[in-house]
Amino acid sequence: xxxxxxxxxxxxxxxxxISMALSACGGNNNTKNTTGTGGNNAAATNTTTDAPxxxxxxxxxxxIWYTIGAPQKDLDKVMEEVNKYTxxxxxxxxxxxMIDFGDYTQKMQVMVASGEPMDILFTCSWAFDYVQxxxxxAFLQLDDLLKDQGKGIVDTIDPAFLEGSKVDGHNYxxxxxxxxxxxxxxxxxxxxxxxxxxxxxxxxxxxxxEPLLKTIxxxxxxxxxxxxxxxxxxxxxxxxxxEKMPMAVYMDTKDYKVVNILETxxxxxxxxxxxxxxxxxxxxxxxxTTTSVDDLYKAGKWFTDRAATQPMADNLWSASYGYPVVSTxxxxxxxxxxxxxxxxxxxxxxxxxxxxxxxxxxxxxxxxVLRNMIDSGIEGVHxxxxxxxxxxxxxxxxxxxxxxxxLGNIMINYLNEGDPExxxxxxxxxxDSGINAPLLGFNFDTSNITNEIAAVQNxxxxxxxxLMTGSVDPDEYLAKANEKFKxxxxxxxxxxxxxxxxxxxxxxxK
Amino acid sequence: MGxxxxxxxxxxxxxxxxxxxxxxxxxxxxxxxxxxxGTVIAFKEYRFSRDGFWASIIRSKWVxxxxxxxLFSTNDAFLITRNTILYNTAFIVLGLIMSVLLAVVLxxxxxxxxxxxxxxGMFLPYFLSWxxxxxxxxxxxxxxxxxxxxxxxxxxxxxxxSKYWPFIIIFVYLWKAVGYNSVVYLAAIMGIDKSLYExxxxxxxxxxxxxxxITLPLLNPIIIIMTLLAIGKxxxxxxxxxYQVPRNSGTLxxxxxxxxxxxxxxxxxxxxxxxxxxxxxxxxxxxxVLVLASNYIVRxxxxxxxxx
Numbered sequence: 057x058x059x060x061x062x063x064x065x066x067x068x069x070x071x072x073x074i075s076m077a078l079s080a081c082g083g084n085n086n087t088k089n090t091t092g093t094g095g096n097n098a099a100a101t102n103t104t105t106d107a108p109x110x111x112x113x114x115x116x117x118x119x120i121w122y123t124i125g126a127p128q129k130d131l132d133k134v135m136e137e138v139n140k141y142t143x144x145x146x147x148x149x150x151x152x153x154m155i156d157f158g159d160y161t162q163k164m165q166v167m168v169a170s171g172e173p174m175d176i177l178f179t180c181s182w183a184f185d186y187v188q189x190x191x192x193x194a195f196l197q198l199d200d201l202l203k204d205q206g207k208g209i210v211d212t213i214d215p216a217f218l219e220g221s222k223v224d225g226h227n228y229x230x231x232x233x234x235x236x237x238x239x240x241x242x243x244x245x246x247x248x249x250x251x252x253x254x255x256x257x258x259x260x261x262x263x264x265x266e267p268l269l270k271t272i273x274x275x276x277x278x279x280x281x282x283x284x285x286x287x288x289x290x291x292x293x294x295x296x297x298x299e300k301m302p303m304a305v306y307m308d309t310k311d312y313k314v315v316n317i318l319e320t321x322x323x324x325x326x327x328x329x330x331x332x333x334x335x336x337x338x339x340x341x342x343x344x345t346t347t348s349v350d351d352l353y354k355a356g357k358w359f360t361d362r363a364a365t366q367p368m369a370d371n372l373w374s375a376s377y378g379y380p381v382v383s384t385x386x387x388x389x390x391x392x393x394x395x396x397x398x399x400x401x402x403x404x405x406x407x408x409x410x411x412x413x414x415x416x417x418x419x420x421x422x423x424x425v426l427r428n429m430i431d432s433g434i435e436g437v438h439x440x441x442x443x444x445x446x447x448x449x450x451x452x453x454x455x456x457x458x459x460x461x462x463l464g465n466i467m468i469n470y471l472n473e474g475d476p477e478x479x480x481x482x483x484x485x486x487x488d489s490g491i492n493a494p495l496l497g498f499n500f501d502t503s504n505i506t507n508e509i510a511a512v513q514n515x516x517x518x519x520x521x522x523l524m525t526g527s528v529d530p531d532e533y534l535a536k537a538n539e540k541f542k543x544x545x546x547x548x549x550x551x552x553x554x555x556x557x558x559x560x561x562x563x564x565x566k
Numbered sequence: 567m568g569x570x571x572x573x574x575x576x577x578x579x580x581x582x583x584x585x586x587x588x589x590x591x592x593x594x595x596x597x598x599x600x601x602x603x604g605t606v607i608a609f610k611e612y613r614f615s616r617d618g619f620w621a622s623i624i625r626s627k628w629v630x631x632x633x634x635x636x637l638f639s640t641n642d643a644f645l646i647t648r649n650t651i652l653y654n655t656a657f658i659v660l661g662l663i664m665s666v667l668l669a670v671v672l673x674x675x676x677x678x679x680x681x682x683x684x685x686x687g688m689f690l691p692y693f694l695s696w697x698x699x700x701x702x703x704x705x706x707x708x709x710x711x712x713x714x715x716x717x718x719x720x721x722x723x724x725x726x727x728s729k730y731w732p733f734i735i736i737f738v739y740l741w742k743a744v745g746y747n748s749v750v751y752l753a754a755i756m757g758i759d760k761s762l763y764e765x766x767x768x769x770x771x772x773x774x775x776x777x778x779x780i781t782l783p784l785l786n787p788i789i790i791i792m793t794l795l796a797i798g799k800x801x802x803x804x805x806x807x808x809y810q811v812p813r814n815s816g817t818l819x820x821x822x823x824x825x826x827x828x829x830x831x832x833x834x835x836x837x838x839x840x841x842x843x844x845x846x847x848x849x850x851x852x853x854x855v856l857v858l859a860s861n862y863i864v865r866x867x868x869x870x871x872x873x874x
Contacts (some may be wrong), residue, residue, distance in 0.1 A: 167838075168614060169612065169619070170619045171615075171618035171619040171622065185835065188836060188837070194614050196616075201624075210865070214644075236853040341709050341710060342708065342709060342710065344726065344815060344817070345813040345815045363799055394620075405614055406614075406616040406618065487852065489666065503611075507636040510636040510832030510836070511636060513642075513833075513834075514642060514823075514829055514831050514832050514833045515836060517814075517816060518816040518819040518823075521815075522726070522816050522817050526727060528817065538643075543641055544640050
């Protein structure tokens with residue numbers, strides 16, 4: 057045995073020496089690499105700054121572009137065409153990499169943190185968070201590039217977007233020109249509305265839905281009256297400091313006092329209504345763990361739900377479900393930080409060709425040919441034109457179905473078959489109707505309270521879904537949740553938010 | 567001089583064996599030892615730098631122990647630590663008993679073809695992902711259409727009653743893991759010298775006596791090694807088991823929240839790499855200390871069975 061032990065320790069020492077030798081090599085290589093790329097970067101920026109007036113015939117560059125959405129079968133085919141066009145226009149080609157919606161945040165967090173080479177990347181308020189990652193240094197600050205290569209963008213898109221997406225006074229990404237405010241609506245399955253001759257004019261609040269839901273529940277046992285998922289939250293008169301966290305100011309606030317919404321009478325009343333719905337069986341008993349009700353939509357086995365709207369949304373929904381859907385407003389169109397930052401393209405901090413990237417983004421947001429090619433694919437393959445500015449999908453369109461909203465200015469897109477001529481005019485009217493939410497332009501900096509945020513996030517995960525969906529009794533659980541939120545440091549977060557909001561208010565003469 | 571000469575001789579003599587461990591060694595080097603440099607991130611407020619990963623690490627601000635605070639700052643710290651340790655202890659103890667039992671039973675089945683069939687059947691769940699297992703569980707536990715409620719005509723809302731979950735979690739874990747672990751023990755049993763059993767039979771030992779006096783004692787070293795390795799992971803919870811199987815239901819957190827799910831829920835939106843690295847480092851260090859301690863205890867009682 058002792059002999060065996062000796063062998064074993066010999067083995068261990070051998071391993072250790074080899075590992076040390078190797079890791080030393082590895083270390084050396086790495087430092088060499090970093091200095092190498094650092095040098096290259098410096099050289100690259102030097103040449104590009106010198107380039108414009110000295111050398112007109114520069115080498116074409118390839119821009120690496122990460123964007124959100126399910127990878128498309130015909131992406132390479134379309135990009136071949138796109139590259140011919142961009143090579144001609146701005147002497148650059150694209151290497152587009154798509155990451156699906158559910159994976160985007162996590163994959164990008166890892167790739168950006170590890171310094172994966174990239175030039176352009178999608179960011180927004182709901183995936184790979186724009187504000188936080190701007191502050192962490194993931195994106196290039198674009199103020200100067202916007203004045204120069206990005207001038208077309210400034211001239212084209214609604215100024216409210218660029219203004220509303222500033223972080224600490226600077227732009228770090230180009231917002232897509234699209235609907236600016238967010239408005240919630242109650243949607244209805246029209247076939248059921250007609251069958252029971254139900255009237256929508258009286259529906260203004262959640263409580264107003266009750267008689268309609270009761271009719272459906274009593275007569276249609278197969279139908280889920282209210283199609284709800286665990287993310288549900290009643291429409292409340294608050295502008296949140298962080299979305300879906302209990303710190304907020306009232307929509308009509310004058311003094312910008314941050315309140316804990318769990319202590320307001322409004323939330324209590326709203327949750328009692330939801331609880332009533334839940335107990336009456338209008339909501340699925342499993343709502344607190346339900347992440348998707350797509351099966352209900354597909355089968356048409358729902359009566360009502362709530363969604364964010366945009367002009368002509370009813371047509372869009374009806375077309376996508378295959379049966380008529382109508383809606384009625386559940387709130388007013390407010391312009392929030394998160395609605396302004398709903399879809400953006402940023403330039404990566406480690407981009408080797410920031411000027412070219414901005415030139416491309418400029419083209420994407422101003423050039424209808426490029427924008428439509430990236431959005432709809434190749435004419436004659438994926439779509440055909442039925443008039444100057446209207447297109448019809450061909451069967452192959454399913455191989456190239458991009459998320460339109462994520463790819464820049466949507467208002468230079470062709471109209472789809474059946475769209476009204478004045479579609480984009482309607483968007484502009486809708487944008488003009490938006491009311492600024494009180495905290496528009498304020499971005500909460502959480503770097504002093506990261507510990508509290510992590511703890512509060514856990515409490516939120518525990519209580520939010522059961523409370524908001526009516527799965528538990530609000531009279532009992534509101535207090536319980538509040539107690540736990542406070543123990544996790546909610547009051548510290550509110551105090552920090554108040555300090556920052558007061559400073560912001562003073563600086564902006566609110 | 568003499569020493570070096572002897573070491574060189576030792577290497578020469580064992581070159582075949584050393585060559586055989588080379589792939590494993592390289593694997594550990596590249597995927598376990600080299601990345602250890604990254605643990606420095608646990609002490610930094612990680613911010614991106616345009617010059618790549620290494621520059622980001624070097625330029626990020628040093629914050630000392632700040633990143634570790636969130637793990638201990640709330641009342642949940644006790645809860646998640648308790649859940650993690652208690653569940654893992656239950657997994658180690660019950661998993662060991664069940665796996666060894668299963669291995670012994672399998673080895674005693676006379677029809678070898680059937681034994682292979684059972685073995686494969688019990689092995690299979692190990693290869694299913696937790697997402698799939700989560701849906702299996704859901705088909706039993708759904709309150710509307712679940713098999714259990716339909717079978718017994720009950721109306722239990724399984725995903726909001728925390729009192730059932732310690733049992734469900736342990737049951738699902740055993741169902742998934744026992745088949746795989748028993749293969750290790752089965753292999754060890756197969757390696758036992760058959761003449762021992764023959765001698766015992768001639769002496770008139772019953773099956774039960776054979777198992778108690780030959781199989782189990784000879785399995786002892788491998789049982790100890792497997793248990794020591796499991797103890798090293800006692801601070802790691804199986805994320806999929808605690809997140810996917812209870813369908814991330816908030817009302818169950820008191821019995822399903824473990825260190826890994828806590829870290830995930832706390833940091834998934836902020837993406838603070840420093841804090842998640844800190845959590846990982848904390849888990850590894852505690853696991854390392856526990857392995858050393860339990861190995862020390864094993865050595866006290868039975869020197870030959872200890873890992874080192």
